[in-house]
Amino acid sequence: MSKETRVSIDKPVRSQKKSFVSLKWLLVAVPLGYLLVVFYYAVVNIFKLSVSNDNGFTLEYLAAAFTNPTYLNVLFVTIKTAIAVTAVSLILGYPIAYALVVFRKNWQRITLSVIVISLWISLLARTYSWVLVLQKDGVVNRLLQVSGLRAEPLDLLYSFLAVVIGMVHILIPFMVLNIFPVLQGIDLRLMDAAKNLGSTPASAFYRVFLPLSLPGIVSGSVIVFVNSLGYFVTPALLGGRNDMLISQLIELNVNTTFDWNFAAALSVMLLIAALCVLGLGRLLTRLVPSMPNASI
Amino acid sequence: MNKKLATVVGVIAISALTMSGCQAGDSDSASDKLVVTDYGGASSAIYKKYLYEPFEEANDVTIEVVSPTDRGKLKAMEETGNVSWDVVFEDSFWAKLAGDQGLLEKIDYDVVDADDIDPAMNSDYGVGFQSLYYTIASSAGDEDRPVSWSDFYDVQKFPGDRAMYKGIEGLLESALLADGVKKEDLYPLDVDRAFKKLDKFKPDVKVWWENGSQPAQLLDSGEVKYAMAWSARIEEGKTQGLKVENDYTNAIEWYNAWMIPKGAPNKELAMEFIDFAVSADVQADIFSELDYAPANSKAIDKLPADKRKLFDSIKSSGTTVQTDVDYWAENFDSVTARFNEWILS
Numbered sequence: 001m002s003k004e005t006r007v008s009i010d011k012p013v014r015s016q017k018k019s020f021v022s023l024k025w026l027l028v029a030v031p032l033g034y035l036l037v038v039f040y041y042a043v044v045n046i047f048k049l050s051v052s053n054d055n056g057f058t059l060e061y062l063a064a065a066f067t068n069p070t071y072l073n074v075l076f077v078t079i080k081t082a083i084a085v086t087a088v089s090l091i092l093g094y095p096i097a098y099a100l101v102v103f104r105k106n107w108q109r110i111t112l113s114v115i116v117i118s119l120w121i122s123l124l125a126r127t128y129s130w131v132l133v134l135q136k137d138g139v140v141n142r143l144l145q146v147s148g149l150r151a152e153p154l155d156l157l158y159s160f161l162a163v164v165i166g167m168v169h170i171l172i173p174f175m176v177l178n179i180f181p182v183l184q185g186i187d188l189r190l191m192d193a194a195k196n197l198g199s200t201p202a203s204a205f206y207r208v209f210l211p212l213s214l215p216g217i218v219s220g221s222v223i224v225f226v227n228s229l230g231y232f233v234t235p236a237l238l239g240g241r242n243d244m245l246i247s248q249l250i251e252l253n254v255n256t257t258f259d260w261n262f263a264a265a266l267s268v269m270l271l272i273a274a275l276c277v278l279g280l281g282r283l284l285t286r287l288v289p290s291m292p293n294a295s296i
Numbered sequence: 297m298n299k300k301l302a303t304v305v306g307v308i309a310i311s312a313l314t315m316s317g318c319q320a321g322d323s324d325s326a327s328d329k330l331v332v333t334d335y336g337g338a339s340s341a342i343y344k345k346y347l348y349e350p351f352e353e354a355n356d357v358t359i360e361v362v363s364p365t366d367r368g369k370l371k372a373m374e375e376t377g378n379v380s381w382d383v384v385f386e387d388s389f390w391a392k393l394a395g396d397q398g399l400l401e402k403i404d405y406d407v408v409d410a411d412d413i414d415p416a417m418n419s420d421y422g423v424g425f426q427s428l429y430y431t432i433a434s435s436a437g438d439e440d441r442p443v444s445w446s447d448f449y450d451v452q453k454f455p456g457d458r459a460m461y462k463g464i465e466g467l468l469e470s471a472l473l474a475d476g477v478k479k480e481d482l483y484p485l486d487v488d489r490a491f492k493k494l495d496k497f498k499p500d501v502k503v504w505w506e507n508g509s510q511p512a513q514l515l516d517s518g519e520v521k522y523a524m525a526w527s528a529r530i531e532e533g534k535t536q537g538l539k540v541e542n543d544y545t546n547a548i549e550w551y552n553a554w555m556i557p558k559g560a561p562n563k564e565l566a567m568e569f570i571d572f573a574v575s576a577d578v579q580a581d582i583f584s585e586l587d588y589a590p591a592n593s594k595a596i597d598k599l600p601a602d603k604r605k606l607f608d609s610i611k612s613s614g615t616t617v618q619t620d621v622d623y624w625a626e627n628f629d630s631v632t633a634r635f636n637e638w639i640l641s
Contacts, residue, residue, distance in 0.1 A: 070637045135517045157519065158503055241504055241639055249636070255368040256463075257632045258397075 049264035061265035071249065071266065075273055078246045081160070081235070082228035085167045089224050090217065092168065093175035097216070100176070101183045115173045123170060127234045130166045131157060162238040170234065171227055175220040182216030218285055222278065229274050246270050329358050330562055330569060334385040336363030338532060339586055346581035351572050357565065367394075370557055374399045379559045382566040387465070388551035389624035391422020396625065401556040401563060408571040413591045416618055419625070422553035423570050424591040426583070429527040429547035429610070430466035435515045436539040442522060443545045449474035449493065451500045456521025459514050462504035464628070464635045466548040469617055470524060471497070473546065483620040487631055491638060504639065515540045528587035544610050548617045551591070
């Protein structure tokens with residue numbers, strides 16, 4: 001499949017008139033210029049804000065962010081939440097993506113549209129619906145009580161569990177949509193070949209199919225992880241007192257106490273943490289021999 | 297080569313044109329447009345009916361509503377010098393705080409008639425518009441329920457989970473009142489004492505709510521037993537059929553105000569808008585539908601009987617705690633920073 005597409009793209013480009021080909025750099029220059037202005041310029045300014053105030057250069061904000069145990073704990077909770085959400089999305093999303101590949105065309109289309117349509121529903125509405133499901137007299141607790149499994153309602157809402165459930169619900173489409181095309185590109189006959197050579201179905205999956213699907217797993221995980229790091233509304237509505245993520249803390253400093261220097265320092269802290277985790281992920285994928293190198 | 301250059305120039309020219317187009321549009325219509333911010337939701341719809349639309353008609357202007365008010369955005373506008381808001385709706389104390397930081401225009405009290413407004417709500421930079429009350433809310437039907445803050449903080453006497461607003465507004469006052477401080481002696485707040493009281497209370501607070509609609513929902517679903525809530529949102533819940541009750545005894549009164557950003561495009565008209573908004577007739581119209589209290593004392597007499605009774609009884613009960621705008625303007629940032637750390641520890 002990938003071979004076919006490559007051929008069909010390359011051919012017409014090569015046969016184009018020369019003047020058009022020489023303008024190809026515009027394709028890169030325009031988005032790059034856009035990013036330079038609206039993204040990198042802003043990031044640089046945030047850096048500046050975190051290390052300077054009216055009196056000039058200072059490290060007091062970064063020092064406060066990196067030494068205060070309360071804020072370090074918020075960073076820890078943020079990364080813990082992001083890892084949990086990524087792991088659960090992967091465990092639940094991979095089988096869905098696999099099923100999509102195996103499904104017949106019609107079912108594939110229906111399942112895919114269900115996944116995509118869920119992205120159209122407002123994040124706020126989806127988060128609030130979890131409040132209704134998880135609250136004390138919500139669906140889950142009523143089922144537990146009616147079925148006689150529990151007499152007292154469980155405290156599900158306003159907890160780490162509720163935050164993870166809510167965020168997985170919102171982010172899992174990104175996982176599925178990243179894994180699915182990769183799985184679709186895997187030649188299923190390879191599995192037959194492995195079995196033909198004496199492999200059990202399970203080991204054919206682990207030794208042939210799974211390694212080939214790694215690029216999808218990595219790109220899906222990276223997108224879900226990075227998105228989780230910046231989550232805001234869902235943890236605010238579903239989490240308890242200690243489930244505050246760093247973006248909520250940044251917002252407090254921007255909008256409530258007006259301490260923009262400190263908010264910038266927290267942003268820098270988040271950026272550094274995110275880069276560290278991504279670097280770690282890249283290192284790990286390098287260790288896997290079958291991993292194509294252009295994944296992150 | 298020439299073609300290439302032409303394309304590049306074209307791209308730049310088009311993007312420059314679109315950019316300048318936006319700005320031109322903004323400044324051209326400044327003379328007949330007023331940009332107003334409010335908190336949105338049900339109250340914004342009521343303001344539209346009784347405040348924005350009548351003002352539009354009387355002055356032949358268009359009012360554009362931006363909601364919710366975003367303090368960070370206002371600061372960003374002031375720093376970049378690109379101010380597009382004319383009138384801003386915020387807390388009274390914040391008008392003083394932001395005004396002292398140079399973010400707001402001074403109110404021209406020759407234009408704005410504030411004679412009938414409690415001076416405690418006004419400052420050089422903001423005109424009091426409405427009061428909201430932090431009340432003790434509980435699920436309906438309970439005969440015996442807390443009516444004082446010391447009862448509310450006493451989980452032995454009134455067992456059950458609590459919900460509190462996740463912010464220092466009203467919270468520190470409630471803790472000190474619960475700890476036995478008389479309301480006359482509240483200010484300046486003994487912050488250490490308040491946090492000491494809150495330390496003991498923290499394990500019993502199940503939910504720190506951030507959205508005004510949460511308390512009614514939390515009480516109705518049995519998630520918590522008692523909540524510190526914004527009075528009007530509980531009244532709103534009642535009309536929606538939720539089983540909730542509000543008690544105005546010992547209510548903590550918090551003020552909202554209108555203010556004008558420094559360098560607002562339409563400053564004169566903004567001043568007239570504020571005068572209009574706090575006038576008795578307009579206030580009477582608004583607050584016969586909205587469950588907050590009007591700032592203009594003459595407006596109360598013009599309210600329908602049931603509303604008038606409610607606000608009269610709140611005022612005459614003598615238990616209402618008036619918050620100190622000057623204190624909060626001075627201490628909000630430092631106490632909030634402390635609260636944010638406290639709540640995470």
